[in-house]
Amino acid sequence: MQKIRVLVANRPRLMRDLVLATISEQPDIEVLGELEDDSKIIEAVEETQPDFVIIALDRPNERPAICDNLLGHHPRVKVLALAAGQDNSVFFWSDIQSTPIESSEQGILNVIRGKTKPRFQHVM
Amino acid sequence: MSHDSRPTVFLLAQNRLLREVLSRILSKKNDLQVVGSCALSPDSFAQILSASPEILVIDSFSTTLANTELIREVQQSLPTIKLVMIGMERDERQFLETVRRGAMGYIVKDASALEVVAAVRTVAGGGAACSAELTAFLFRFAAGQNQLPNFHVRSRLGLTIREQQLVGFISRGLTNKEIAAELQLAEHTVRNHIHRMLRKLGATHRLALVDICRMEGATV
Incomplete structure (x- = not known):
């Protein structure tokens, strides 16, 4: 079975650790690597060809700049942006569509496993 | 259980x-x-x-x-x-x-x-x-806490923060020249500060300054 390939690049470290603790032991998910620097994301995506990239959502309701760059060059990649604070400020993009998801273990696993479909166009 | x-x-x-x-x-x-x-x-x-x-x-x-x-x-x-x-x-x-x-x-x-x-x-x-x-x-x-002004000493004896700092140096036996070097001040500035303190506290010599401050509870 083809595993879902995920690159974990969200900040801060604690939140990244929590994501890794959630996904790294799942049999159907492969963690390609861990990045703490946004500036290296594009390069890492080109190198590892992930299905999913998890990035930080620094400001609630604001689409992270790296998102456009990523989706512009790699439309196949899906992006999950995770805030360090609130529950509901997690967004998931596929192409230009996005949808808010719950910041929980199940919420994140459902998105990665394709059980959550993007619903809105350009909400942010 | x-x-x-x-x-x-x-x-x-x-x-x-x-x-x-x-x-x-x-x-x-x-x-x-x-x-x-x-x-x-x-x-x-x-x-x-x-x-x-x-x-x-x-x-x-x-x-x-x-x-x-x-x-x-x-x-x-x-x-x-x-x-x-x-x-x-x-x-x-x-x-x-x-x-x-x-x-x-x-x-x-x-x-x-x-x-x-x-x-x-x-x-x-x-x-x-x-x-x-x-x-x-x-x-x-x-x-740094010890270097912070002791408000009690300040209010009872009227010593400025700088003066309290000087008392600390005097208690450690430093000369005016050494204190000046430590605080990057001119030696005569240190001397002036100490003279003013002696007058303020009615002390006759510099080590008496230390004693007076200690009696007021300062940790110098």
Whole structure:
């Protein structure tokens, strides 16, 4: 079975650790690597060809700049942006569509496993 | 069934992922017992109280000014509770404020999940925990405390901060020249300061300045 390939690049470290603790032991998910620097994301995506990239959502309701760059060059990649604070400020993009998801273990696993479909166009 | 003596932990955090995963990691080694977790809401206080944990881990998002009141209420109702804060950043002022509010642990979010767990264990064991950087800050802060003006001495003897600082040097037996070098002042400036102090305190020689300040309770 083809595993879902995920690159974990969200900040801060604690939140990244929590994501890794959630996904790294799942049999159907492969963690390609861990990045703490946004500036290296594009390069890492080109190198590892992930299905999913998890990035930080620094400001609630604001689409992270790296998102456009990523989706512009790699439309196949899906992006999950995770805030360090609130529950509901997690967004998931596929192409230009996005949808808010719950910041929980199940919420994140459902998105990665394709059980959550993007619903809105350009909400942010 | 024997009484469970494992330290009990409660998590107050807005982010569900944080509550879920931290609870799991904290419980992993079986030496800590997570007795509950919740986001901040009007029910938080009742939830914490009914769980009566020994340790309360608070994510900084749950601790805006509006709910320092909650922390105070919790401390009043559970006086032996130990607070561990997960701070968003290395803000030294926020850190000090948190220590003053009685926190025994302060972890920044740049820390790893394992560091958070280690901090909770340390606090559970009666210790205090923060990052090496904040520990260094705490040491510098504590060391600097003695150089801060002694307000009592100031109000009773009318000595300025600079003058109090000079008394400290005199007590260590430094000459005017040495004090001047230490403070990067001209030697005559030091001499003038000391003359003024002698006059102010009616002292006849410089070591008497030290004695007078000590009698007023200054730690020089």
